[in-house]
Every structure is written in structure tokens, then in C-alpha cells.
Amino acid sequence: MSITIKDVAKKTGVSITTVSQILNGKGQRFSEKTREKVWSAAEELNYKANYFAQNMVTKQTQTIGVIIPDITNTFYSDMIKGIEDYLYENGFMVLLCNSTDNEERENLYLNQLVHRSVDGFIIASSTISDEMIFDLLKKNDKPYILLDRKREEHESDNIIVDDTEGGYVATEHLITLGHRNIGVITSSSSDVNVHNRFVGYKKCMEDYGLLMKEEWIMRETLSMSGGYEAAKKLLQADVSAIFATSDQLAIGVYRAASEVGVCIPEQLSLIGYDDIELASYMSPPLTTIHQPIYEIGKLAAETLIHRIMNPEEAAKNHLVKTRLVVRSSTKVL
Amino acid sequence: MSITIKDVAKKTGVSITTVSQILNGKGQRFSEKTREKVWSAAEELNYKANYFAQNMVTKQTQTIGVIIPDITNTFYSDMIKGIEDYLYENGFMVLLCNSTDNEERENLYLNQLVHRSVDGFIIASSTISDEMIFDLLKKNDKPYILLDRKREEHESDNIIVDDTEGGYVATEHLITLGHRNIGVITSSSSDVNVHNRFVGYKKCMEDYGLLMKEEWIMRETLSMSGGYEAAKKLLQADVSAIFATSDQLAIGVYRAASEVGVCIPEQLSLIGYDDIELASYMSPPLTTIHQPIYEIGKLAAETLIHRIMNPEEAAKNHLVKTRLVVRSSTKVL
Numbered sequence: 250m251s252i253t254i255k256d257v258a259k260k261t262g263v264s265i266t267t268v269s270q271i272l273n274g275k276g277q278r279f280s281e282k283t284r285e286k287v288w289s290a291a292e293e294l295n296y297k298a299n300y301f302a303q304n305m306v307t308k309q310t311q312t313i314g315v316i317i318p319d320i321t322n323t324f325y326s327d328m329i330k331g332i333e334d335y336l337y338e339n340g341f342m343v344l345l346c347n348s349t350d351n352e353e354r355e356n357l358y359l360n361q362l363v364h365r366s367v368d369g370f371i372i373a374s375s376t377i378s379d380e381m382i383f384d385l386l387k388k389n390d391k392p393y394i395l396l397d398r399k400r401e402e403h404e405s406d407n408i409i410v411d412d413t414e415g416g417y418v419a420t421e422h423l424i425t426l427g428h429r430n431i432g433v434i435t436s437s438s439s440d441v442n443v444h445n446r447f448v449g450y451k452k453c454m455e456d457y458g459l460l461m462k463e464e465w466i467m468r469e470t471l472s473m474s475g476g477y478e479a480a481k482k483l484l485q486a487d488v489s490a491i492f493a494t495s496d497q498l499a500i501g502v503y504r505a506a507s508e509v510g511v512c513i514p515e516q517l518s519l520i521g522y523d524d525i526e527l528a529s530y531m532s533p534p535l536t537t538i539h540q541p542i543y544e545i546g547k548l549a550a551e552t553l554i555h556r557i558m559n560p561e562e563a564a565k566n567h568l569v570k571t572r573l574v575v576r577s578s579t580k581v582l
Numbered sequence: 583m584s585i586t587i588k589d590v591a592k593k594t595g596v597s598i599t600t601v602s603q604i605l606n607g608k609g610q611r612f613s614e615k616t617r618e619k620v621w622s623a624a625e626e627l628n629y630k631a632n633y634f635a636q637n638m639v640t641k642q643t644q645t646i647g648v649i650i651p652d653i654t655n656t657f658y659s660d661m662i663k664g665i666e667d668y669l670y671e672n673g674f675m676v677l678l679c680n681s682t683d684n685e686e687r688e689n690l691y692l693n694q695l696v697h698r699s700v701d702g703f704i705i706a707s708s709t710i711s712d713e714m715i716f717d718l719l720k721k722n723d724k725p726y727i728l729l730d731r732k733r734e735e736h737e738s739d740n741i742i743v744d745d746t747e748g749g750y751v752a753t754e755h756l757i758t759l760g761h762r763n764i765g766v767i768t769s770s771s772s773d774v775n776v777h778n779r780f781v782g783y784k785k786c787m788e789d790y791g792l793l794m795k796e797e798w799i800m801r802e803t804l805s806m807s808g809g810y811e812a813a814k815k816l817l818q819a820d821v822s823a824i825f826a827t828s829d830q831l832a833i834g835v836y837r838a839a840s841e842v843g844v845c846i847p848e849q850l851s852l853i854g855y856d857d858i859e860l861a862s863y864m865s866p867p868l869t870t871i872h873q874p875i876y877e878i879g880k881l882a883a884e885t886l887i888h889r890i891m892n893p894e895e896a897a898k899n900h901l902v903k904t905r906l907v908v909r910s911s912t913k914v915l
Contacts, residue, residue: 272697281686288693295721312677320666321859326659333653333680337687342694344645345678347666353614354670360621361675364605388628473863500863507865526654530806530833532840532865
């Protein structure tokens with residue numbers, strides 16, 4: 250006869266509900282002693298819940314599908330950490346999908362996640378079409394959160410970072426230091442967040458009545474090598490400062506500058522965006538726009554779980570503020 | 583009546599097997615046209631496979647549990663990318679567990695993964711006890727791969743990086759450049775791989791008959807801030823070169839050196855370990871020991887899937903070689 254949850258409860262002398270909650274990762278409110286007792290009894294008895302049979306009844310998988318474009322980009326791994334920390338505390342697990350911005354891969358993953366009956370989605374991948382998300386997730390009545398991607402008028406919860414404002418503040422910082430010829434490196438793909446930073450740059454330049462030459466505007470993949478390639482060209486243009494719309498791009502600028510012997514900040518001011526941990530480790534430390542990446546991940550997970558538990562509530566927009574962090578890569582002209 | 587796979591096959595005019603393989607993410611060998619036809623028919627009919635009912639029959643979940651200590655460490659995110667790329671191609675998905683080197687969290691995750699009937703485990707977290715892995719996974723007859731952690735005489739497949747050799751080569755490079763007073767930064771936790779790099783350092787120093795002062799040996803957490811703290815102390819000792827046993831640690835050394843105005847490599851030679859992408863972006867670019875991190879992830883996934891398909895085969899050890907990559911952070915004394 251197979252071992253059931255009753256046997257575990259009997260062995261430990263606690264209620265069946267307690268055992269069930271602990272073994273389902275929802276036992277945070279019980280003492281460490283109780284949890285340990287239950288886990289070791291379950292182990293000793295070699296108790297195995299029939300997970301699939303359970304799920305056929307409850308229709309809950311305690312699993313969240315997370316789709317991101319690039320796990321090797323520190324921005325996304327910090328975000329994943331925030332998501333995962335919150336989900337862990339609440340007894341959920343993460344099915345990780347690294348889409349590599351490949352549309353076929355994204356569609357396959359999205360379908361697989363629906364197929365696997367995940368309880369909700371966190372999507373931070375910009376190339377999945379709105380139609381795809383809307384049709385597939387709406388049709389299957391799946392809650393989802395969109396992060397860092399184009400948002401149409403979905404009725405879904407959103408985490409919105411004020412990137413236009415952030416881009417404006419970054420540019421204004423350079424202008425305040427006396428710079429007029431300001432280059433910008435933005436994304437060549439359709440990330441709406443990064444694009445908004447660029448919109449902020451343009452708005453600020455216009456507000457101050459400054460010229461924007463075509464050769465000052467670079468569009469590249471959001472990576473160190475993208476920043477490197479863009480900077481090689483910008484260093485031949487007549488700019489005294491560069492706004493890199495992500496810190497990854499900025500790291501590439503350091504390399505390009507160092508290769509041609511251009512000193513940051515003496516000969517070139519550089520400001521990034523994101524404030525990844527590395528930013529303060531660069532030489533000189535990078536001035537950048539801080540956004541609370543880890544907290545954004547946590548907030549996304551929290552909002553999603555709240556939505557799963559309260560499907561009837563109206564969708565919410567959460568606005569996240571950015572702030573300027575002045576370090577040593579920018580200087581008065 | 584609910585829609586079945588037969589209806590999808592009928593609508594698209596392909597066989598039931600073809601539909602099944604494509605919808606289960608195993609359709610890579612079919613043309614893009616066929617795949618698209620099947621997906622859109624399934625979508626139009628709003629076909630939903632009963633995943634749980636399926637799994638109760640096949641006992642396969644097409645899911646691999648991956649336990650790592652820190653997703654925000656580029657080393658692990660590169661590894662995950664390798665794992666995930668291979669699994670994606672083979673129709674498996676990743677349940678990601680970030681253990682934060684917390685033993686309770688690791689144990690809970692391990693139990694959850696068993697509970698969820700994942701098909702196999704990739705474990706790159708050093709604090710899970712051998713007993714835990716052995717008891718839990720053996721008892722449940724679960725295939726697993728151990729990476730970057732202490733290995734006892736398990737009968738499991740292993741991916742082994744020759745870290746003692748790598749540590750030896752790093753140290754010898756510094757000695758060849760004329761350095762005698764060589765500091766080392768190693769891990770304060772129980773990572774066997776990092777420890778082996780330190781063993782390589784000691785062996786090399788002994789072979790060359792060089793002194794190792796206590797104050798030249800730093801033990802820190804494997805992070806940028808760990809490297810920074812260690813370097814602040816080493817820069818007050820009489821060393822002319824530092825071997826940082828991971829590139830993350832080395833990045834911290836750059837910061838500490840820059841803060842006190844010590845120039846790399848003119849006043850301090852620095853060698854790292856791992857060769858993360860960032861290494862070549864540092865100023866000056868970091869000399870380091872290259873290990874093929876992405877390929878190690880891929881190999882781990884490949885070995886695990888092979889094991890799942892061939893449970894009776896004898897366990898294998900895969901040895902991965904490292905190599906010295908000389909950039910500009912080391913110099914003749």
C-alpha cells in the first residue's frame with residue numbers, strides 16, 4: 250500500500266493540513282522544528298505525493314512561467330532573483346524561458362507554458378507579439394504581467410518604469426555640466442522601455458534648444474559589444490558626452506574609449522542606465538540612472554500572485570521611479 | 583465534447599504523431615510551415631492537451647530541475663544559458679532554483695523538485711549535503727549531474743573542470759613574469775572547484791620554492807564586493823601580483839586598486855579565473871583562465887538527457903580543460 254499524507258501526519262503528530270501545507274511549500278508560518286519534523290518523516294516514509302493527480306483536482310500547479318530575452322544580461326538575472334525570492338517565500342516555482350529574442354522560440358515557450366498549466370506568466374521579452382499574448386493568454390484565462398515591453402491597451406497588470414523621465418534626467422545631467430554635443434546609444438530592437446529613454450533624450454535636447462546630429466544617434470543590440478561598436482563610431486564624431494541607454498552598453502563604451510586612449514571623464518563624459526552592481530566597479534565608477542531592478546522583479550511576482558488569488562479585481566498599473574546616481578564618469582566640460 | 587489531438591490532425595491533414603511531436607516541442611525536424619500549420623490549428627480549435635493526465639501515464643514531465651547558488655553571478659547565468667539552450671532543442675524545460683547558498687532553501691527545493699517529478703537534476707550548489715543528494719535522489723531513482731561542488735564517490739555522471747591545473751597555470755604565469763610575492767583570493771565557502779584553484783596555487787608556489795605568507799591568502803565570498811574587501815587588505819601587504827580565483831573577485835580588485843591609485847598592471851599584476859564576457863571589457867582587459875562555461879552547461883544538460891534515456895549505462899566523468907588567456911592586466915615585474 251502506498252504511503253499517504255495521513256501516515257506522515259500520524260508519524261509526526263501534527264494535523265493533515267499542517268503536513269499538506271509544509272510539503273506544498275506553504276508552511277512558512279510553522280516553526281522550523283515542525284517543518285523539519287514533517288520533512289524528515291516524509292523522507293523516512295519515502296512519501297511521494299501524487300503531484301499530477303493532485304493537480305488534476307486543484308488545477309493549480311504552483312508554478313509561474315517567466316519569459317526573458319537574455320539571462321546572461323545582469324539586468325534580467327537581477328530581475329529573476331527578485332521574482333524568485335518572492336515566489337519561493339510563497340511556495341511557487343519558476344519555469345525559466347530564455348527567449349533569446351527569437352520569435353519562434355518565444356511562441357513555442359508560451360504554448361508550452363499554457364500546455365503545462367502554469368498559474369501565471371511574467372513576460373519581459375519584447376518580441377512576443379501583442380496578439381500572441383492577448384489571444385493565447387486571454388483565451389486560456391491566464392493571468393500575466395508584462396515587463397519591459399510594448400504595452401497596448403491590455404487589461405492586465407503592468408509594472409511601468411518612468412523611462413522617458415529617466416532618459417530626460419540623464420541628458421539634463423550632461424547639459425548641466427556644460428555638454429552640448431551629446432551622443433546617444435539606443436536599442437536597435439523594439440524594447441519600448443529603452444526606446445522611451447531615447448524619447449527622454451530627444452525631449453530634453455529639444456527643450457534646451459540643442460542640435461541633434463544624425464551621426465550622434467546610434468542604434469545597437471543591448472549588449473557590451475553593441476556599446477563597443479557604437480562607441481567606436483561616436484568617438485570619431487564631435488561629441489563630448491555619451492548617454493548609453495543601458496549600463497551594458499556603457500561597459501562597451503569604456504572599452505572603445507580605452508582602446509583609442511580617450512580618458513573618461515577627462516575627455517569624454519559617460520552616463521549609463523539601470524545601475525547594475527557592476528556600475529560602481531568600473532574605473533571610473535559609472536554615473537547612471539538607477540532603477541530598482543531586484544524590487545521590480547519582486548513587485549512583478551507579488552502583483553501576479555495577488556492577481557491569481559483575486560482574479561476579479563481591476564487591473565493595476567504600478568509606476569516605478571528612477572533616480573540619478575552621480576559617480577565619476579561625468580565631468581564639467 | 584473536448585477537442586483532441588485527432589481533431590488537430592484532421593484539420594491540418596498531417597498524422598497524429600506529427601501533431602503530438604510538434605505540440606510537445608519535439609517537432610524541430612518538421613518544416614517551419616508544418617509546425618506553423620499545426621500550432622495555428624491547435625490554437626484555432628483552442629486545443630488544450632491534458633498535460634497532467636498525460637504525465638500520469640508517461641511518468642515523464644519533460645522538466646529538469648536546476649539548482650544554482652546565485653543567478654546574478656554571470657558564471658551561473660552563462661551556465662544556465664548553455665543548459666537551457668540544449669534542453670530547449672530537446673523539448674525539455676527548466677525549473678530554476680536559486681538556492682542563495684541557504685541550506686534550508688536548498689533542501690526545500692530539492693524536495694519540491696522530487697515532489698514535482700522532474701526527470702532529472704543539475705546541481706551546482708555547494709552547500710547541499712552529499713547525504714541529502716544521495717538519499718533523496720537515489721531513493722527516488724532520479725538521475726542527476728553535479729557541477730562545481732564537492733564530489734564523493736557517487737555513482738553519478740560528473741562534469742569535472744581541471745581546476746587544480748588551472749590554478750597552477752595562473753600562478754606559474756605570474757612567476758614567469760618575475761613575480762615572487764603573489765597574493766591569492768579564494769572562497770570562504772566550501773566550493774570544491776574554487777578550492778582546487780587555490781590548491782593549484784599552493785602546489786605551484788611550492789614547486790618553485792616560493793614563500794607563502796599568511797597575509798597573502800584571503801578567503802572571501804565569491805563576489806565583486808568580496809574581491810574588493812580582500813584586495814584592500816592585500817594592497818597593504820607586500821605583494822606585486824594577485825591571483826583572484828574568479829573573475830567576479832578580480833573585478834573587485836580593479837576597484838580597490840583604483841581607489842588607492844595603484845595602476846594595473848604597472849604596479850600590480852592581476853589574473854582572474856573563468857573568463858566571463860566582462861573580462862575583456864575591463865580596463866585594462868583581464869588576463870584570466872578560460873573555462874568554457876556555456877559549453878559546460880550544455881554538456882551537463884546533454885549528459886543528463888543521455889542518462890535519462892539510458893539509465894543502465896555506467897556513470898561517466900567528463901573532464902573539461904582550461905586555458906590561459908593573456909590580456910593586459912599582467913606585466914613583467
